[in-house]
Amino acid sequence: MSRKEPLFWISLSCGAVVLAFIIMPLFEMLTAPSPEMLRETLEDRNVVRSIWLSIYTAGSAAGISFLLGTPLAYLLARRNFRGKRLVESIIDLPIVIPHPVVGIAILSVAGRNHWFGQILSELGIRVMGSVTGIIVVLTFVGMPFYINAVKDGFEGISPRLENVARSLGASLGGAFFRITFPLAWRSMLVGLIMCCARAISEFGAVVIVAYHPMIAPVMIYERFEGYGLKYSQPVAVWLILVCLALFLVLRILALPRKKEV
Amino acid sequence: MIRVESLQVHLGEFHLRDIRLTIPPNGFFVLMGPTGAGKTVLLEAIAGLIPVAGGTVHINGKDVTAATPEKRGVGIMYQDYALFPHLTVRQNAFFGVRYHGVDRRTSSERFKRLTEELNIGHLLARFPGTLSGGELQRVALARALMVEPAVILLDEPLSALDPVFREEIRLLLKNLHNATNTTFFMVTHDFAEALSLATQAAIINNGVIEQTGCILDIFQRPCSAFVADFVGMKNIFPAEFNGSLSRVGDITLQLPRPPLNAPRFIAIRPEDIIISNVPPEPALPNVFRGAVTAVIDQGFSYEIQLELKKMTFRAMIPKGGLIGLGLEMGKPVHFHLREEAIHTF
Numbered sequence: 072m073s074r075k076e077p078l079f080w081i082s083l084s085c086g087a088v089v090l091a092f093i094i095m096p097l098f099e100m101l102t103a104p105s106p107e108m109l110r111e112t113l114e115d116r117n118v119v120r121s122i123w124l125s126i127y128t129a130g131s132a133a134g135i136s137f138l139l140g141t142p143l144a145y146l147l148a149r150r151n152f153r154g155k156r157l158v159e160s161i162i163d164l165p166i167v168i169p170h171p172v173v174g175i176a177i178l179s180v181a182g183r184n185h186w187f188g189q190i191l192s193e194l195g196i197r198v199m200g201s202v203t204g205i206i207v208v209l210t211f212v213g214m215p216f217y218i219n220a221v222k223d224g225f226e227g228i229s230p231r232l233e234n235v236a237r238s239l240g241a242s243l244g245g246a247f248f249r250i251t252f253p254l255a256w257r258s259m260l261v262g263l264i265m266c267c268a269r270a271i272s273e274f275g276a277v278v279i280v281a282y283h284p285m286i287a288p289v290m291i292y293e294r295f296e297g298y299g300l301k302y303s304q305p306v307a308v309w310l311i312l313v314c315l316a317l318f319l320v321l322r323i324l325a326l327p328r329k330k331e332v
Numbered sequence: 333m334i335r336v337e338s339l340q341v342h343l344g345e346f347h348l349r350d351i352r353l354t355i356p357p358n359g360f361f362v363l364m365g366p367t368g369a370g371k372t373v374l375l376e377a378i379a380g381l382i383p384v385a386g387g388t389v390h391i392n393g394k395d396v397t398a399a400t401p402e403k404r405g406v407g408i409m410y411q412d413y414a415l416f417p418h419l420t421v422r423q424n425a426f427f428g429v430r431y432h433g434v435d436r437r438t439s440s441e442r443f444k445r446l447t448e449e450l451n452i453g454h455l456l457a458r459f460p461g462t463l464s465g466g467e468l469q470r471v472a473l474a475r476a477l478m479v480e481p482a483v484i485l486l487d488e489p490l491s492a493l494d495p496v497f498r499e500e501i502r503l504l505l506k507n508l509h510n511a512t513n514t515t516f517f518m519v520t521h522d523f524a525e526a527l528s529l530a531t532q533a534a535i536i537n538n539g540v541i542e543q544t545g546c547i548l549d550i551f552q553r554p555c556s557a558f559v560a561d562f563v564g565m566k567n568i569f570p571a572e573f574n575g576s577l578s579r580v581g582d583i584t585l586q587l588p589r590p591p592l593n594a595p596r597f598i599a600i601r602p603e604d605i606i607i608s609n610v611p612p613e614p615a616l617p618n619v620f621r622g623a624v625t626a627v628i629d630q631g632f633s634y635e636i637q638l639e640l641k642k643m644t645f646r647a648m649i650p651k652g653g654l655i656g657l658g659l660e661m662g663k664p665v666h667f668h669l670r671e672e673a674i675h676t677f
Binding site: 238239 | 379380381400401402404407408409410414416418427428430432476479481485
């Protein structure tokens, strides 16, 4: 695209507006609290606990998505079957459902009025107002991102590699763990990052299922409601900084190595 | 040895129907057919990689129809080689060894022999992404042969190579076949390649085996218009037969003997039509006078189209022949269809 083309300048202007739209509020928020306030916030055990709980529950949701979602993603990538489109649409549903609706839907199944909720209650599993409830909600909203990313990754690996591995003597499981898994781990990592990112930012569904124990977004909301913008900003800054550091490390791990290219 | 009986495969809209093939032990068999005919599907069905709807597959006398791919003793090598990109050449070659109960010493000796035969010793630490087409091919062969399969299925192994490598790998395949007890089953588009490597062949079209048997028989005595066309018999005409005479359009052809089995077509290879400026002496049967209607450059030769009583015959002459005969559009010439070269089916 030449600089003489009007489209070049239109694209450049739109790009500048988009970047400013994203950067300005974040920059303002990150620079608003003084270093003193940030230090004080970090000394608040409730803040540290809520950020840690956010990371722990989002990580758990990613772990569950990995365990349950990987075999499903593999099945969807490798097999064509009647109703496959329907299954894919169901997996995508949590992405399009409004967040409070997700919370209400989970409570309606996990509550004492539902047979499933009664079974959970008898097993001593409490969803309402518990860490378990938060993990359930975050898995619900984060898992589609993991499954879709990993399914794309599996689809990018030729089934012929598995065929050859099997013709050489490997079982289906052997071919998966020796060939497909090592080739797909980067897409799994990307899926985990996306799942985590989505889970860590969840607020609407969590406040309905488990206001307490308090994850960081709920604490930020509570402080904003109770004490105003200035009091909630330092917690938000720390949440952003911790998440950025985590995702940066994962992203670096997910970059392709030169020798295999 | 491979024996396939009444094999049926259904893959969506595509079907393999009633496939019957017998390949002798240590044979070199070639499967030919146009794109989409079902060649790769048949290979994958023999390897157990796709489900079959009916029929049986026997490998070395054992019914493996219900066996999983890893229990069949069948190696497969795809057109794109399918080397494992995250493993080095050495790791690729040794991939299957652990599943076959081969002790370290035997596998090391086998690996040494194969690296020498295939000339891949200098590539062992490299990853597939850094190798050329010919190198990939040799590594894929080494990997398949390291487990000494009873049968190796080769899916168009030479098609992605440039002519220099193709000749080299063709020779290599022949040597490897002679040096091992493995039955080779190869898919190819190229008839010259098939003739140079195999003794037995089959032609597949639209999921059905059109003809199978000795490769020279297929080449010289195709049993259908499709096979005749596929093996390069460009002159195929519907005909009526009366004893050793054949009526094709408005001309009558003399056959060497009365045909058997009530044929409906005649076919002549383009290289079996002899063009001359004067009628041959002494007079021969099946000599006609027609006009040149097209001269098509085919690289090393020319295709000459000759029109005779609204019928077009296609002849093949070497490059030098065009100048010698002075052929040009519209020029009347004599052409001779040798009796022995006229095939009926």
